[in-house]
Amino acid sequence: MQKIPHVLDVRGLSLEAGRTGIRILRNISFDVRPGEIVGIVGESGSGKSMAARAVMGLNPPEIRQTAGAINFEGRDVGILAKRDLRALRGARIGMVFQEPMTSLNPSMTIGQQLEEGLRLHVKTTRQDRQDRILQILDQIGLTDPKAALAAMPHHFSGGMRQRIMLASVMLLKPALLIADEPTTALDAVIQRDVLELMVSLTRESNTAVLMISHDLAMVASYSDRVVVMAQGEVVEQGATSQLLAAPRHPYTQKLLSALPRRAAARVIPAASVPRVEVRGLVVDYPGRGGLLRRGAPKRALNGIDLSVQPGEILAVVGGSGSGKTTLGRTIAGLIAPTAGEIRFNGAPVGTARTSDRAYRLNCQMVFQDPYSSLDPRMTIGALVAEALRHTPGLSAQARHARVGEALDEVGLSADFAPRYPHQLSGGQRQRVAIARAIAARPQFVIADEPVSALDVTVRAQVLHLFADLQRRHGFSCLFISHDLAVVEQIADRVVVMAQGRVIEQGSRDAIFDTPREGYTRDLLRAIPTLFPTEQGGVRPGWRLASGA
Template identity: 60%
Template sequence: MTDQDTFLSVEALELGIASLPENRIVRGVSFDIRPGEMVGLVGESGSGKTMLGRAIIGLQPGGIVGRGGTIRLRGRDIAQMSPRERRKMRGEDVAIVFQEPMTSLNPSMTIGRQLDEPLRSHTKLGTAGRRARILQMMERVGIPSPADRLNDYPHEFSGGMRQRIMLASAMLLKPALLIADEPTTALDALVQREVLELMVEMTRENGTALILISHDLPMVARYCERVMVMRQGELVEQGETRRILAQPAHDYTRKLLAAMPERGPLRSFGEDETPLVELRDLKVEYVSRGALLSRANRKLALRGASLTVRRGEVVAVVGASGSGKTTLGRALAHLIPYSGGEILFRGKPVARGSEGWMDFRLNCQMIFQDPFGSLDPRFTIRRALAEALYHMDIGAQEKDERIRRIVAEVGLEEEHLDRLPHEMSGGQRQRVAIARAIISEPDFVIADEAVSALDVTVRAQVLDLLADLQQRHGFSCLFISHDLGVVEQLADRVVVMRDGEIVEEGPRNRIFDAPESDYTRALLSAIPTLKRSGEGVELSWRFAAPEAGA
């Protein structure tokens, strides 16, 4: 490759923490990016992927400094650029799309103002010209009625739409390189597919190179020509994507591929016994502010959902964002009120104050998507676990023994008990959340996107842990997820939701292999999978592969 062929060149890059001279969080990283090339950057959390991406655009956090090596754009070392040249470089040459658009977009500014900022800073267009380009870009990324949405705020858009807005902001100036850092982690399969296809299409139109930072290996296999594997700050392997997936040379790459979800054995359950949990025609209605006397602003988020969960069974609930999955789980846990229908536990109604109410409350626990948000930041892990036992009439010694036992079961050490949530990794916090849910030995657990934010290897560990604990303790589980690979590994039965309704349900194998609903088939077809092949894996589709570019 000649210098003329290279847009970005990273040579022996070293990054460290300013206060720790011997520390290295990125170590000796070297690679080149050609114009228009699409490259995946994969690895576990903490491997240095995001820090490397931020360093390329000069946005690494304070306290992170260069310890050696160079980053060259169009042959020029960015460390030698003046502050003004760096500002010009960001947006015109390199743009970045972050993982969570809600934290990247300013909640106090309208979308129109936020999209106008890069154009005012980097172009000489007048007000009318900027507005025209913004509307054209908003329409291009698929935002309906863009002129009517310019004065809306980020919270008034869905997660998928916010990610489209971030993409629009990044692509307004047609940069030569786009860095996408986990751009679809929190999105369901259909929206993920739409956003990725849009991103790839726009980068191809403009000849923009793409660095896709992700722990989603099937997504990288689908869209990237080349892949770089990162571990503990080092690039351990890089090359053509198909070759590395089929014949991984490094043990760590093989470990990543081995952690991909696989379909587990299908279990059978007694059809004649009374279900542990039963929902009958459950309805949840949201009322907009000021709509107490008007039906026009009332929305049925759950439209008569009926399902059963048997003892020891794992029932997965899947569907697009807004389909009612989380609403169903929260209504079932009585975290939000339901406006119609009935919930039964062990065959008894569990309306508040009913005969079965206390039995249900003591035996239903929930694992939330974000353990950092669900754990009290002021409580040590010991106190958080002890709080979950407040209703049990047991002594201090037995309580302490139970805490130590559950910590060991979820793969943590006793030393973790005196830590605060912020002192633990994401995977460790999720283990604490699981421990907190099952320490009282409930019969029913609701897991809402419990592994969606975890990287490949940590997710595999947590899934194995959940499966092991579920078999050991025998609790039933309602598993809410948009990750179809995870569902295929863990679930006994699958419920598919759309627009607040259950459109299909049945045994996992039947749903995945022979879906009856067109919507289920579209959901399963949206994202590719990786199929075992020899020492590695190969890209595969559950049904027919889409046409090139589709």
């Protein structure tokens, strides 16, 4: 049997930070063959992205290669001249980044950006370039490819921008596609659509794929082989199904043990008066337009009815644009409703314009990205203390003690109080955000995608912490997420939203096991799932695969 040559062969690669001498990658080796999908998994800081960027020569100048070789199609990338590297990038090695809005030029039309790569790397006529662009835009599912040529990136949703980014890379039919966290910010249905499209386009061109992700379930479902990295080293690699079914290295076992799993259902008694109740909530956003003419308003929420019981965690799920975040922000008083009513402990509360002090003190919010929601100029102690400014009956000494207590409760000591947000990891920053939310002992917490930016092990720690605090303090929670695996672990009840409406709601087990609506079933079918094996590992699969 003839051995298939490697498209990419990384052997004994080591990288160091020039001034400090810190070892970033230590003697890592892996390879990728034509038409093969190889996944690289590991926690944040494991070196996944650094290894991928080294393949394209995109690491910062202060990062230097101290050992090993990166052979691409038989050439050592590490010794290539800059001119030769530029010829490889795009033409032979393509890269899809995590956030397409930062990798697509906001000042250029889609047509100009797609044509740029062809013009630089392929000798052909303008008409031929246009024909190839229209063909691939049709392949990725754009309803009007010709109109898309003149559109700007901000005219498209996140999922469609990622499709366009994928199209721009695959136009040149590269030998290797590097996908660095390509679907992290996308909801389940769009994530599966984008990944299926990527597989289809790469199979058609026999393109090798190097997929970097902290999402084990996604990598398990789409990769042929997997490489596990920890602290700059490759700790284990092999065929995906075999490695995950019977992991040998303790670090791999640790990653698998951190995957979200359904906890036993809790019985939350229905109170005569819900903690929070929403009746007929409507939110309209003003239409776009010029100085004298404005378009019709866009209805983001259309008659929402729901209630949250005392001590209950109610999860809100749905695709991008379903209205989840708008609902959370409106209930928090950050957006003024167009119509409808919000009631807290049976009493109506004010809007964003006429705030209700008691409700504001008892309603706290945990945002998706703690780095942007924590003031970088304030210390951790000051950030947590800020939440206590209006708490009645607290002296300065009691406030200081409460700050230390809140930090202790989230697993951070009082030693963190004088630090600043940039001195903490992502998981630690999210713990600070949770400490700030619970410091005033609120009765109601809104958590908007609180763990979507965290890797698998840190996410598990934060979820466990959040659930423990909720049981300890008994606050009600509106938990907003597009990650249904996380929702399955933490929620008591689930509300499913689509196009600004509630289309289904019920207990967690009822929604996940016997969904009534087709949209809910589509959401569940889009989730790659890892089922436990007898050897202590997992096997990849899909929910409702039998068509339930």
